[in-house]
Every structure is written in C-alpha cells, then in structure tokens.
Amino acid sequence: MDGGAKAKDHALRSDDVRAFLADNPQFLKDDPALLAELGLRPDAANVLDFGPAALARVHEAHKREAGARKRLEATARANFAAQAQTHGAVVDLLDARNHADLARRVDELAQLRFGLAAGVVALSGPDRTPAGWRMLVEGQIDMIIGHQRVALMGFQPTALGLFGERAESVRSMAMVRMAIWEPSREGLLAFGSADENGFTEDMGAELVAFLARVVERTAERWPVL
Incomplete structure (x- = not known):
C-alpha cells in the first residue's frame, strides 16, 4: 500500500508543475543546467529568453508543418484535377x-x-x-x-x-x-x-x-x- 501511495504522489500533472513554477520563479533561474537543457537563458533584464537550441526546435517544427501543408495542398490539387478530368471523360463517353x-x-x-x-x-x-x-x-x-x-x-x-x-x-x-x-x-x-x-x-x-x-x-x- 505504501509503495502504491508513493507512486501516486509522484505522478505530477502539468497543472501542478505550472503552479509550482508560478509560486517559485527563482527555481528555474537558480538552475543553469536545467535552463540549458530546456534551451532557455536569462537575459540582462531578468527575463527568460529562447536560446539557439529552442529556436532551432521551433524552426524545425515550422518547416515540418509547412512541408505537411504543401503535401496536403498538392494532393488536394491532384485529386481535384483528376475529378475534373473524369467528369469531362464522362461527357465524352456519353456521346458515343x-x-x-x-x-x-x-x-x-x-x-x-x-x-x-x-x-x-x-x-x-x-x-x-x-x-x-x-x-x-x-x-x-x-x-x-x-x-x-x-x-x-x-x-x-x-x-x-x-x-x-x-x-x-x-x-x-x-x-x-x-x-x-x-x-x-x-x-x-x-x-x-x-x-x-x-x-x-x-x-x-x-x-x-x-x-x-x-x-x-x-x-x-x-x-x-
């Protein structure tokens, strides 16, 4: 029973993490290693800034989304063209x-x-x-x-x-x-x-x-x- 209770107590939710960071703003600032792992860095104005690693991840995510969107658009155009040609073909066949x-x-x-x-x-x-x-x-x-x-x-x-x-x-x-x-x-x-x-x-x-x-x-x- 004790082991199960401890496992349950350690199952943190995202809301819990957010609340903890809001109540303890110094936690991240005082842990440079964690900041580096997250791709963040404190600037001179005492504000967390995105570092190169974080910017690179955002850039890659944007490229993936743009690529997926282009593929969907290309598929949609091809399908539309095929349907239009098929409808024209039907008219040709009916004139036989x-x-x-x-x-x-x-x-x-x-x-x-x-x-x-x-x-x-x-x-x-x-x-x-x-x-x-x-x-x-x-x-x-x-x-x-x-x-x-x-x-x-x-x-x-x-x-x-x-x-x-x-x-x-x-x-x-x-x-x-x-x-x-x-x-x-x-x-x-x-x-x-x-x-x-x-x-x-x-x-x-x-x-x-x-x-x-x-x-x-x-x-x-x-x-x-």
Whole structure:
C-alpha cells in the first residue's frame, strides 16, 4: 500500500508543475543546467529568453508543418484535377454512337485526358464481342485480376495481352470488372500507364470504378450485333 501511495504522489500533472513554477520563479533561474537543457537563458533584464537550441526546435517544427501543408495542398490539387478530368471523360463517353465508338473514346480519353498508354474495354464469354472490344474467354477475367476481386491497381503480367501492340510500354494498370446487359455478361475496363508508379496497389479505384459504371450504362444502349 505504501509503495502504491508513493507512486501516486509522484505522478505530477502539468497543472501542478505550472503552479509550482508560478509560486517559485527563482527555481528555474537558480538552475543553469536545467535552463540549458530546456534551451532557455536569462537575459540582462531578468527575463527568460529562447536560446539557439529552442529556436532551432521551433524552426524545425515550422518547416515540418509547412512541408505537411504543401503535401496536403498538392494532393488536394491532384485529386481535384483528376475529378475534373473524369467528369469531362464522362461527357465524352456519353456521346458515343455505338460500341466501337465507345471503345475508341475510352482509348482516346486514356491517352489525351489522363496521359496514359492505353484504355481498353473487354468482354468475356463465348458470344459475340462488339467491334473494337477485346474478346476474353470464360474465366479469363478471374485469371487477370483474381477471383472475386472487383478492381486491381498496380502491375499484373496476365493483363498485358489486353493492350495489344502497346503492351510493351505498359508498366502499371488500373482494372475494374463490369456487368453489362441482361442476362449480364462480364466485362473489364482497363487502363495502362507507361509509368510503373502510375497505378499502385495503395491507390483507391473509385474514379476508375465510376468510369466503369458509365461504360456499362452507355454500352447497354445498343445490343451486341
């Protein structure tokens, strides 16, 4: 019991320390070693002044805060730009006249709006595939992005075939499953980047998934002929 009481008595709170220093102003002034450790020094006017160590700490803290703020601002600007480009891409996709035109627009917006290597629309199944779309066999989408996975960001060797003659330039991909028509056929919207850091596993797939939903709804305007 005595040991516990002593430990409790020695657990000082910040308010206790503040009150003690206010009641004993000479405590710090009479301890030069403690002042030096805190980066403080008494000046000629009997006032505590920040020493070089304290100023250095304040400067470093300011630099860290400024750096963090700049990174947040850069991220916010990048997100805003990506959203603006995505909204413009939606308008382009909705203007498609048929399936072939839709596939062409996906590829064009990938290159012109987003600076990517390619954009591809693929469809799985034994039935007919629209002109301009990549044909995949049953189960191939699972082989490309994994069973039960809706989206994949990063590099996937099994997806290189989607990009045809431009496959050699693709270093990372963003891919999202689609379900089109009724009864539904499984499809895939894929974008390829020449930058290995263009799409990484830690990136969110929300904007790509949004574009996939637009492609689904636009493609359903026309039957597969």
